[in-house]
Amino acid sequence: MPVSKLGDLSRCAVHTQTNKPWTLAECIAGYKSIGVNAISVWRHVFEPMGAQEAGRMLRDAGMNVPALVRGGFFPAKDKLARQAAIDINRVCIDEAREIGAEMAVLVVGAVAGQALEDGRKQVAEGIAEILDHAQAANVKLAIEPLHPMYAADKSCINRMAEARAVCELLPHPMLGIAVDIYHVWWDPDLQAEIAWAGKNGKLFGFHVCDWRADTRHLLTDRGLMGDGCIDLRTIRGWVEDAGFKGYNEVEVFSEQYWAMDQREYLQLIRRAYLEHV
């Protein structure tokens, strides 16, 4: 069945990194000004005031917080560094609780030169160590598969299939997957993997943006929805067919859009969301 347009912004969330030039206060005010009442918060934006104060600001503004971004980065060549990563992830979980986030997104990490298979083992070992802490804090952990072009140093989990493998190895209601279309749109198994995740209670997050056919930079040239070639509405259909009822989180890293007046940019985001998600 064809998926219809979203009539409003009630299920829209925006990642603070989408508006990188802005402070947390500016993001909150900006998103509210266009009728968006949900925000996913990157850790560095609450560094100036701390997670507790950030939580107060977010609650006072009536903002829902699907995700804290981001924990993860578990693999490392020595044991001490892997333990440090686990400790940092516990801090992330505490911060997520303090800002009222439903989940912490995990960008799992990778070490250039280490076999990706070994990295994935270390990821599973790291996540196993923090699941109890996540449970106690009532914060979900969402593994985000990252595009294979980030396999060298950012993520040894590059498809839904590898995220599923970790979920199967560590069956726990607090562990699931965040689907970011930028990373997985090309995967021939995407529809089947989304269906699996939905059926098994693992579909925690859904991030939207677009893939520009003439991508100019590996990190900071994402497109706004409609700028690129991703059939976003079909994928949203798969996600909804799988039972997902959460936010459509707008996560765009773009030097081009960061250079704009951010209030004008918000109008583009609003229009792109209503037109293309």
Place this chain on the structure above:
Amino acid sequence: MPVSKLGDLSRCAVHTQTNKPWTLAECIAGYKSIGVNAISVWRHVFEPMGAQEAGRMLRDAGMNVPALVRGGFFPAKDKLARQAAIDINRVCIDEAREIGAEMAVLVVGAVAGQALEDGRKQVAEGIAEILDHAQAANVKLAIEPLHPMYAADKSCINRMAEARAVCELLPHPMLGIAVDIYHVWWDPDLQAEIAWAGKNGKLFGFHVCDWRADTRHLLTDRGLMGDGCIDLRTIRGWVEDAGFKGYNEVEVFSEQYWAMDQREYLQLIRRAYLEHV
């Protein structure tokens, strides 16, 4: 069993595009000067003299030619354009025969905005139309899976699995796969897929370079072997275990190396090949 270093350059081939600033004559002379007797030829380098004359130059110099690069680009939105692509691929096959190439590499193509699945159907339809021509010319056709970061407009076949699917759909001794590590090194199924290809007579080509962890450009920042994070020797072991006896083809696109004196660069290639392949 650990794979040992290659003792010499007898199985080394170099792609002309690796030394983009050079003409075909300069490539031939350069490669011979370091003891490389095999060359994969990009079409544009023989445009000035034509394929027949290029074939004469290559034979006179005693060069082996694993591959002509490249045919493919089958998908298109209208039927006329798809027919034109088929016609061009027949020309590629004729040229491959004229330059004495064992195979034509197929970069299969993609249309931004078209479903990748539809693209793959058009690829299979296109290849089906040229198999007889390839057979008559005694030129193999090697599907090269391209990295998912090229899925928007260069290739709707992004893993070995999708190349295998086409080989299974069109069982023909002249159709197989070229494994370029730059594109597939991250794939958890790589070893199994290489084994399948070897067992089924589909392992036609093996291209080497490296993936720089801090890749600066999507197209023209490949690393020379040893510059990056790919465990090249392990992958060569998989390829050889699968029965591959062809050339290790050095294919590096790099603004950095193209800016060098190309004779000095050849010394780097020689050293990188002996040290890291």
